[in-house]
Amino acid sequence: MMTTEATTDEAVADEAVAESPQVETVRYSNHVEVAEPLLTIEDLSVEFRTRTGVVKALENIHLNVYPEETVGLVGESGSGKSVLSYTIMNLLESSATITQGQIRYGQENLLSAGKPRDNRPHPAFSMIFQNPRTALNPIRPVGKQLMDVLREQGERHQLKKRAIDLLKQVRLPESRFQAYPFQLSGGMCQRVLIALALARSPRLLVADEPTTGLDVVTQETIMELLQGNTQNRMATILITHDLGLAARYCQRIVVMHAGHVVESAPTETLFRAARHPYTRKLIAATPGIITHLGQLSAIPGQLPDLRRKLPPCRYRHRCENYEAVCDTAPLVQTNLTPQHTLACWNPL
Numbered sequence: 083m084m085t086t087e088a089t090t091d092e093a094v095a096d097e098a099v100a101e102s103p104q105v106e107t108v109r110y111s112n113h114v115e116v117a118e119p120l121l122t123i124e125d126l127s128v129e130f131r132t133r134t135g136v137v138k139a140l141e142n143i144h145l146n147v148y149p150e151e152t153v154g155l156v157g158e159s160g161s162g163k164s165v166l167s168y169t170i171m172n173l174l175e176s177s178a179t180i181t182q183g184q185i186r187y188g189q190e191n192l193l194s195a196g197k198p199r200d201n202r203p204h205p206a207f208s209m210i211f212q213n214p215r216t217a218l219n220p221i222r223p224v225g226k227q228l229m230d231v232l233r234e235q236g237e238r239h240q241l242k243k244r245a246i247d248l249l250k251q252v253r254l255p256e257s258r259f260q261a262y263p264f265q266l267s268g269g270m271c272q273r274v275l276i277a278l279a280l281a282r283s284p285r286l287l288v289a290d291e292p293t294t295g296l297d298v299v300t301q302e303t304i305m306e307l308l309q310g311n312t313q314n315r316m317a318t319i320l321i322t323h324d325l326g327l328a329a330r331y332c333q334r335i336v337v338m339h340a341g342h343v344v345e346s347a348p349t350e351t352l353f354r355a356a357r358h359p360y361t362r363k364l365i366a367a368t369p370g371i372i373t374h375l376g377q378l379s380a381i382p383g384q385l386p387d388l389r390r391k392l393p394p395c396r397y398r399h400r401c402e403n404y405e406a407v408c409d410t411a412p413l414v415q416t417n418l419t420p421q422h423t424l425a426c427w428n429p430l
């Protein structure tokens with residue numbers, strides 16, 4: 083059943099689009115409509131075996147990423163953003179099982195249920211991990227770490243010069259070549275991680291919370307660096323809690339809740355015409371998107387325990403739009419338009 087009456091959340095979202103300078107500066111382009119996907123994820127489900135039960139961390143995920151685009155992956159803590167990124171990077175731990183689905187790079191089948199995993203990311207993929215300090219080797223100078231990656235890439239000549247060039251590319255001076263991670267600020271460590279990722283000349287960069295814990299100015303610098311490095315028609319998956327950040331830097335946004343993709347759309351569409359109740363709540367709960375602090379609203383309830391038997395819609399217990407129809411069948415990601423997908427039986 084569809085409703086035509088505007089809800090409070092819808093009004094908030096409309097007002098946000100009308101008044102937020104962030105949303106007005108969204109860089110949205112249509113090239114993604116015509117290109118072949120760089121990355122295709124089809125019907126992907128991932129579980130973890132734990133001593134207290136099986137965690138159904140991802141279920142029936144569909145997602146395409148196109149060359150050159152930046153896709154935002156947003157959702158609360160525990161929604162499955164990192165598990166999805168580790169799955170894409172082939173870095174899932176041994177307690178994880180891909181129970182169904184597949185991931186392709188172009189036409190190349192990377193991962194599918196039952197296929198042995200070797201924990202080696204595809205050479206065309208790079209990842210920036212959630213915590214920059216723990217992702218770096220603490221007892222090796224950062225310049226040497228860059229040289230190591232370049233050597234792995236088969237480069238033999240002028241390794242030190244290339245490493246220094248990469249440091250400069252992320253606006254770190256040559257003098258930092260010999261620095262250990264503990265001698266650098268969080269923002270500088272993050273820049274080193276970006277340099278390490280770019281050293282691989284990736285076609286796909288997965289950036290997991292690349293600016294969390296950084297001040298606003300450093301956050302802007304990091305994002306500008308990521309945006310400025312679209313060599314090789316590189317695409318980026320930007321994982322973030324921050325819908326405002328995604329609005330500024332992403333052409334498309336994918337919303338996850340409790341291991342499901344609940345909605346995905348071009349950024350402007352998502353803010354103007356989100357149909358999933360959770361997306362609307364997420365927009366209403368995002369500082370910077372709304373204009374008055376009084377409009378901020380928390381998302382009621384908590385994520386369900388993913389070890390328990392779950393209803394078809396994992397947002398059911400938190401949803402003001404719940405109706406009996408929501409319990410009748412497994413959710414499917416349907417296309418409202420070629421670029422706007424929704425998984426909900428009773429959308430707004």
Ligand SMILES: Nc1ncnc2c1ncn2[C@@H]1O[C@H](COP(=O)(O)OP(=O)(O)OP(=O)(O)O)[C@@H](O)[C@H]1O
Nearest residue numbers: 130132137139158159160161162163164165166388
């Ligand atoms: N190794 C693991 N074993 C068991 N469960 C796991 C494991 N890794 C992740 N999970 C579970 O999978 C779900 C998704 O976790 P994930 O880390 O992907 O969330 P997230 O969206 O990245 O959260 P955050 O925003 O806090 O980083 C959570 O319920 C988490 O507890």
Ligand code: SF4
Nearest residue numbers: 395401408426427428
């Ligand atoms: S399927 Fe039903 S319970 Fe789930 S989000 Fe949609 S309206 Fe709410």
Ligand SMILES: [Mg+2]
Nearest residue numbers: 163164165212
């Ligand atoms: Mg995470």
